[in-house]
Amino acid sequence: MEYLRTLRNNNVIYSGTRNNFNQQTTSDFSIRFVFSGNERYSIGKRQLSIHTDSFLILNKGTHYTSTVESAIPVQSFGISFDDKFLQDFKNSWRLKDDTLLNLNTYPFINRYEHEFDETIYPFKGDLFFNVNHLKHHIGRGLQDELLINEYLHHCLINYFQIFNEEIFQKAQRLNFLSKSTxxxxxxxxxxxxxxxxxxxxxxxxxxxxxxxxxxxxxxxxxxxxxxxxxxxxxxxxxxxxxxxxxxxxxxxxxxxxxxxxxxxxxxxxxxxxxxxxxxxxxxxxxxxx
Amino acid sequence: MKIKYIPVFTDDIEKQVAFFVENMGFEFYGKKSLLPDQESVLIRTNSPDLFIVILMDADKEFGRGRIIVNTHDCLNDYHNLKMAGVVFHNEPHYLPMGLGAEFYDPSGNQYLLIEERSYNNPV
Known part of the structure; x- marks a missing residue:
């Protein structure tokens, strides 16, 4: 099913079957998935290909081209988060003591987050379930934006959990004394x-x-x-x-x-x-x- | 052998029936004497052949129970139950077995709404 849904708070959800070349600049922080086939993104000199087992983060203002190179139709799904929604989310999580995003535990998260996040991550865990539920509901015509935003809020929680696992927990394992190394x-x-x-x-x-x-x-x-x-x-x-x-x-x-x-x-x-x-x-x- | 009735104790049967029917979306099934000298009301749940038995316990002699309600989409049911007036003890949060949120009924029985998730290999 093809749709481009812009919510009242300017979060955007896109779903559609892609078969073409697309050149764009992201207006907001976005998460891109495919539910069949694969989609290749060119960002500068980097060529990043996402499949059903992975997802891509695009930062606000990133210039990219995407191409579909798949024998089977490519079903793309993307979420763009409005700046204010994203900032409110980060602020609310910073205030929680027991959060996975505890910045006292990971004081360098802010400094490196932007540099790190624009890459491919495994599409797994709670993000997998929540995105599938969201896609299912919107495909069936869900209009309730409160509920849609609840899913989007949890998608951000889940993304930052994966970011934490894939970046900071793995950095801790490296045998170097200096954090910056x-x-x-x-x-x-x-x-x-x-x-x-x-x-x-x-x-x-x-x-x-x-x-x-x-x-x-x-x-x-x-x-x-x-x-x-x-x-x-x-x-x-x-x-x-x-x-x-x-x-x-x-x-x-x-x-x-x-x-x-x-x-x-x-x-x-x-x-x-x-x-x-x-x-x-x-x-x-x-x-x- | 199978479990057919789940007892829920209350000091106000009418209020408890309203909670199950109006807030939870279950069905009033009728009155039945399951135990001697005990007024009880049957509520049909969404699972076939599984009933809640509301039992009067004005003196709170039996304490209050804890029931785990399974859902295939916790966020959706959390949202719908909240809209129907259920007061949640906490927001949906991640547990080792999935996504869950807790709420109480008017008699103080505790419920865990849980979406079990298999994290090993969902694809």
């Missing part, structure tokens, strides 16, 4: 992660990954494992398996074709890895729907 290393590791998210189906070498992240290969391997408790290769395999799962569920492509589409070389190793991770073979998983 931890933050800088994590910023570069996030570049590596977004590169893996966006190029998962190509043959990625460690050299090119390290170059994109502005780290040496040794440094990348050591710090990536410290922060994320896995190697870049393990992270890449995890993305490929999740996207293969999505294709098995939502398309009729033969398994062998999916193996190639997500970047695996060998069907037998794909089947073994899939079964290890999800405790079911790809064919049995597909037949369960």
């Amino acid at each position: 931890k933050i800088e290393i994590l910023r570069r590791l996030n570049l590596a992660k977004e590169y893996l998210y966006s190029n998962y189906n190509t043959n990625i070498s460690l050299d090119e990954l390290a170059e994109y992240a502005c780290l040496s290969v040794t440094h990348l391997l050591r710090t990536f494992r410290q922060a994320f408790h896995q190697t870049p290769h393990q992270f890449l395999v995890q993305i490929r398996l999740q996207r293969a799962k999505d294709l098995l569920k939502n398309t009729d492509y033969p398994v062998n074709e999916i193996v190639n589409m997500v970047g695996f070389d060998c069907p037998s190793s794909f089947i073994r890895l899939f079964k290890d991770r999800f405790q079911v073979t790809p064919m049995k998983y597909r037949l369960s729907f």
